[in-house]
Amino acid sequence: MSYIAWIISIGNELLIGKTVNTNAAWLARKLTLLGYDVRRIITVPDNEEDEVEVFRDAIKRGVRVVISTGGLGPTFDDKTSEYLAKALNRKYVINDEALKLVIETFKLKGLELTEPRLKQAKMPEGAKPLPNPVGTAPGIWVEEDNTIIIALPGVPAEMMGIFENYVEPKLREIGPKLHFIERSITVKGVPEADLAPIIEKGMKMSNRVYIKSHPKGHEIRSPLVEIHVYVSSEDVRKAEDEINKVLDFLIFAVKEKGGEVLST
Amino acid sequence: MSYIAWIISIGNELLIGKTVNTNAAWLARKLTLLGYDVRRIITVPDNEEDEVEVFRDAIKRGVRVVISTGGLGPTFDDKTSEYLAKALNRKYVINDEALKLVIETFKLKGLELTEPRLKQAKMPEGAKPLPNPVGTAPGIWVEEDNTIIIALPGVPAEMMGIFENYVEPKLREIGPKLHFIERSITVKGVPEADLAPIIEKGMKMSNRVYIKSHPKGHEIRSPLVEIHVYVSSEDVRKAEDEINKVLDFLIFAVKEKGGEVLST
Structure with missing residues (x-):
C-alpha cells in the first residue's frame, strides 16, 4: 500500500506572490506526522485546464491522498468543486447532505440563501461534504480508484478547522501507523x-x-x-x-x- | 512569444512542513512584477526521479523561464545541478568559469578547496554560472530549446542576491515589457x-x-x-x-x- 500524498494549492494570489503558502506547510506537517509521504506540493491558478490536469495526474499515478486548498468560496472564480467533478468525469450536482449543512448554517445566522451560497452545496456526484466549523463552505471528500481527494477552503482557519475535526481522524485510521x-x-x-x-x-x-x-x-x-x-x-x-x-x-x-x- | 514561468522548489524540508516556502512567494512576486505569467509552483523532494521529471516537463511544455531553488549546497543530497544535466541529457562537468568563481571565493576567505566545495563548480555542459554575492555556490543559467532554466540556492539571502544582481536584469531585458x-x-x-x-x-x-x-x-x-x-x-x-x-x-x-x- 502506498502512502504518498500530494498537496494542491489553488489560487492566483499564490502565483503572483501576494500570499505566502502557509497552508501547504501546515498540511505537509500534519500529513508527515500522520506517517504519509508528501511527494509534491503543486500550486496552480484558478482555471479549469490547470486544476483538471493536476487532479487527473494525481489519480493516474495512484497517489493515496490528495488535499487541495482554495476555490470553494462564493466568487466567480471559486470553481474547485466543479473542476474536480470534471476531472473525475462525474456530474456536478447539489449534494443533499451539503445542502442541509449549508441551509442550517444560513438559518442559524439569519442569512439569505442566495445563488453564490447555494453553489457551496454543489459537489461531484458521490462526494461526501465535510462540515465547516468556522465558515459556510463545506469541504469535500471524494474517492476514485485508490485515491482519496479532499478539497478544503483556502481561508486558513476554515481549512484547519475542517482538517482537524473531520479529516485528520480518518487519515489516521487508514494511515500507515508510522x-x-x-x-x-x-x-x-x-x-x-x-x-x-x-x-x-x-x-x-x-x-x-x-x-x-x-x-x-x-x-x-x-x-x-x-x-x-x-x-x-x-x-x-x-x-x-x-x-x-x-x-x-x-x-x-x-x-x-x-x-x-x-x-x- | 510565451512568457510563462514556473518555480520549482526543491527540498524535503518543504514537504515535511519544516520550512514555509517564502522563496517561492518572493520569486513569484518578482516574476509577476517583471511581467511574466507564473503558472506553476512545484515542490519536489531531493531525489533524481522527481527533479528530472519536473525539469523535463517544463521544457517539453515550452515554459519560457524556470527558476529552481535548493539543492546547490555541499551536502550529499544537494544534486540539482547533476539532475538538471540529466534532465537536459547533457554531461555534468567542471565549468571553467564556475571553477574560477569558486576558487576566488575560497582564496579570498582562506578556505580549503575540498571535494564538497569543488562540486559547486560542476554544471550541465553549456551552462553559465551566476556569481553568488553572499555564499559560495554559484547559480546556474542554462537554455534548452525555448526554455531558460535558472537554478538558485535555497538559502534565501543567496537566492535573492543572485536573482537581483544577475537574473532580474536579464529577465527584464528579454521579458514582455509589462x-x-x-x-x-x-x-x-x-x-x-x-x-x-x-x-x-x-x-x-x-x-x-x-x-x-x-x-x-x-x-x-x-x-x-x-x-x-x-x-x-x-x-x-x-x-x-x-x-x-x-x-x-x-x-x-x-x-x-x-x-x-x-x-x-
Missing part, C-alpha cells in the same frame, strides 16, 4: 561544506534516518548550521534509539572539527 | 458571498483587470474582506485608468450594499 520523530542540533563555527562528509557518514549509520543541514548564519564569516535528523517508523522506541545513535555521532564528529553545539 | 499594477480595498460588514455578484460585475467591466476577494475576518460574525484588483499592461496610464474605473465601481457598489470601505 511515528515521525525528529531532533535538531545547531552547530556554530563549521561551514556547511565541512559538515557535508560528517552528514554523509551519519546517513550511512542507518538506512531510515534522514539528515539535512540548514545554513542559518553567514556561510563563511560566521557559519551557523542547523542539522535536522528525522525518521518515520512503526516502532517509536527503535526509532528513538536510532536517532540517538546518529545524533551522538554527529555531536562527537562536529566537536572534533572544532564546532560548538549550541542546542540539541 | 507593468503590473494593483490596488486593494478593505470592506467591512458585507459577507464575501454578497460581494460575489459585485466582483463578477467588476470583472466584466474590463477584459484584463482581475479581481479577487480575500476574506480576513469572521465570515458571518464580522465580515472583513480585502478586494485585490490587478492588471498587467504595456501601458501604465491606460492600466491605471482601467483599474480606477473598476475600483470606483466596486467602492460605489459596496457602499450601496451597506458596506464600509476601510482603506484603499
Whole structure:
C-alpha cells in the first residue's frame, strides 16, 4: 500500500506572490506526522485546464491522498468543486447532505440563501461534504480508484478547522501507523561544506534516518548550521534509539572539527 | 512569444512542513512584477526521479523561464545541478568559469578547496554560472530549446542576491515589457458571498483587470474582506485608468450594499 500524498494549492494570489503558502506547510506537517509521504506540493491558478490536469495526474499515478486548498468560496472564480467533478468525469450536482449543512448554517445566522451560497452545496456526484466549523463552505471528500481527494477552503482557519475535526481522524485510521520523530542540533563555527562528509557518514549509520543541514548564519564569516535528523517508523522506541545513535555521532564528529553545539 | 514561468522548489524540508516556502512567494512576486505569467509552483523532494521529471516537463511544455531553488549546497543530497544535466541529457562537468568563481571565493576567505566545495563548480555542459554575492555556490543559467532554466540556492539571502544582481536584469531585458499594477480595498460588514455578484460585475467591466476577494475576518460574525484588483499592461496610464474605473465601481457598489470601505 502506498502512502504518498500530494498537496494542491489553488489560487492566483499564490502565483503572483501576494500570499505566502502557509497552508501547504501546515498540511505537509500534519500529513508527515500522520506517517504519509508528501511527494509534491503543486500550486496552480484558478482555471479549469490547470486544476483538471493536476487532479487527473494525481489519480493516474495512484497517489493515496490528495488535499487541495482554495476555490470553494462564493466568487466567480471559486470553481474547485466543479473542476474536480470534471476531472473525475462525474456530474456536478447539489449534494443533499451539503445542502442541509449549508441551509442550517444560513438559518442559524439569519442569512439569505442566495445563488453564490447555494453553489457551496454543489459537489461531484458521490462526494461526501465535510462540515465547516468556522465558515459556510463545506469541504469535500471524494474517492476514485485508490485515491482519496479532499478539497478544503483556502481561508486558513476554515481549512484547519475542517482538517482537524473531520479529516485528520480518518487519515489516521487508514494511515500507515508510522511515528515521525525528529531532533535538531545547531552547530556554530563549521561551514556547511565541512559538515557535508560528517552528514554523509551519519546517513550511512542507518538506512531510515534522514539528515539535512540548514545554513542559518553567514556561510563563511560566521557559519551557523542547523542539522535536522528525522525518521518515520512503526516502532517509536527503535526509532528513538536510532536517532540517538546518529545524533551522538554527529555531536562527537562536529566537536572534533572544532564546532560548538549550541542546542540539541 | 510565451512568457510563462514556473518555480520549482526543491527540498524535503518543504514537504515535511519544516520550512514555509517564502522563496517561492518572493520569486513569484518578482516574476509577476517583471511581467511574466507564473503558472506553476512545484515542490519536489531531493531525489533524481522527481527533479528530472519536473525539469523535463517544463521544457517539453515550452515554459519560457524556470527558476529552481535548493539543492546547490555541499551536502550529499544537494544534486540539482547533476539532475538538471540529466534532465537536459547533457554531461555534468567542471565549468571553467564556475571553477574560477569558486576558487576566488575560497582564496579570498582562506578556505580549503575540498571535494564538497569543488562540486559547486560542476554544471550541465553549456551552462553559465551566476556569481553568488553572499555564499559560495554559484547559480546556474542554462537554455534548452525555448526554455531558460535558472537554478538558485535555497538559502534565501543567496537566492535573492543572485536573482537581483544577475537574473532580474536579464529577465527584464528579454521579458514582455509589462507593468503590473494593483490596488486593494478593505470592506467591512458585507459577507464575501454578497460581494460575489459585485466582483463578477467588476470583472466584466474590463477584459484584463482581475479581481479577487480575500476574506480576513469572521465570515458571518464580522465580515472583513480585502478586494485585490490587478492588471498587467504595456501601458501604465491606460492600466491605471482601467483599474480606477473598476475600483470606483466596486467602492460605489459596496457602499450601496451597506458596506464600509476601510482603506484603499
